[in-house]
Amino acid sequence: MDIAALEAFLGEAFPQVSADFGIERLDAGGLCVRLKVAERHLRPGGTISGPSMFALADVAVYLAILSRLGPVALAVTTNCSIDFMRKPASGVDLLCECRLLKLGRLLAVGDVLIHSEGLDQPVARASLTYAIPPS
Template identity: 75%
Template sequence: MELKMTPDDLCAFLDREFPQVSADFAIDALTEDQLTVRLRVGDRHLRPGGTVSGPSMFALADVGVYLAVLARLGPVALAVTTNCSIDFMRKPAAGVDLICRTKLLKLGRSLAVGDALIYSDGLDAPVARATLTYAIPPAR
């Protein structure tokens, strides 16, 4: 499916619609098959012990798949997460960004399903894996 938004379009969308978190994320790559987004890890993302918190990893997976959906549909701000399953597989490296590689498995008229693999920047093994489902609002 052809892309309807570029990385710059997606960043501008995040800045406009989600200014409270947009600075936390950067788009590293976008193709027809995959979107790669980065969480710029800061102290606010850490839990005791210095590792990235589960809610921060969830946010990265959620934003990643959401942006993958928008890249293909256009700026549909009201697409919402309806389900998420996340497996935390290993402790992220301390003090480095997290990278999320997303792939859409289904993009229908009313639902989108995507997978997200999260990595510590520079490491080969994923630290978490998530599957998310989004409800897509009806066209007006």
């Protein structure tokens, strides 16, 4: 699936959150997904919440899998490990660089780095495993 097809699928399958995300890049090495940060993504103190960063990582790996397999709506997260390394910059979007480490018949494993836009050091790193439904 290309960027337009992925964004259309996300809008159809997950209309409740699809407007929060945009795909910045998709190539053979992976993809980059943007979290369009809004007030609902903030926690007390004004920083971006952990659940918002988790959602970004989760959506990025999901889209990376779909980009290779097509619209497999029932692929689901089976494991996630996330390290929050530093406070995100306030008032800027987050960018998630994702690459698939394994894409098998039943499991996929992805690795992500999340950055505040314009900054080099990552704010979070995550590893996710997805179960792929049998075809």
